[in-house]
Amino acid sequence: MYSIFNAISTYEFRRIGTCTSTMEAWDILQVTHEGTNAVKVSKLQMLTSRFETIRMDDHETFGEFHAKLMDIVNSSFNLGEPISNSKVVRKILRSRPERFRAKVTAIEESKDVDSLKIDELVGSLQTFEMTLVSPRKAKGIALKTIKEESLSSESEDDEKMSKG
Structure with a gap:
């Protein structure tokens, strides 16, 4: 999770800050950017x-x-x-x-x-x-x-x- 947090903006961090797994955070970011x-x-x-x-x-x-x-x-x-x-x-x-x-x-x-x-x-x-x-x-x-x-x-x- 730390790698993802370092690679994203503060705005994107707000979307995934409460995620408990890397996969959950990745899925949210993927839907956000690709739909x-x-x-x-x-x-x-x-x-x-x-x-x-x-x-x-x-x-x-x-x-x-x-x-x-x-x-x-x-x-x-x-x-x-x-x-x-x-x-x-x-x-x-x-x-x-x-x-x-x-x-x-x-x-x-x-x-x-x-x-x-x-x-x-x-x-x-x-x-x-x-x-x-x-x-x-x-x-x-x-x-x-x-x-x-x-x-x-x-x-x-x-x-x-x-x-x-």
């Missing part, structure tokens, strides 16, 4: 549904999508239902927006998806995303500069015509 078995099953069903339906939005970065997906994976693991590495890898590959299509195809053709590590895939997709973002920003700046130059030359032409 009853019915609640646990319900949470797992909700997580499974979220896992199946999650997709990366066009405006979303890969890091944001990856964080949301891993929250689901970790929550499922914490409730005693781990999601396999290969299932997570396949989900990531399936859930990409159109701008990732070429990279996903290249990964599927060149790598064994069943043995591909999540971190390896994440690194590859983040690197690819960086190459997608850089040209867009550069193009936007170039267009802005051209537009500003065009506007300033038009105003100079207007001034010359009004004077001349």
Whole structure:
């Protein structure tokens, strides 16, 4: 009991302070944090549904999508239902927006998806995303500069015509 008492907050201690056995204290803490078995099953069903339906939005970065997906994976693991590495890898590959299509195809053709590590895939997709973002920003700046130059030359032409 002493080990449990040292590992919990004062708030949680109030729940189990009068328990006479370690098992009794553990059961109370387990129900408090995981819920009853019915609640646990319900949470797992909700997580499974979220896992199946999650997709990366066009405006979303890969890091944001990856964080949301891993929250689901970790929550499922914490409730005693781990999601396999290969299932997570396949989900990531399936859930990409159109701008990732070429990279996903290249990964599927060149790598064994069943043995591909999540971190390896994440690194590859983040690197690819960086190459997608850089040209867009550069193009936007170039267009802005051209537009500003065009506007300033038009105003100079207007001034010359009004004077001349």
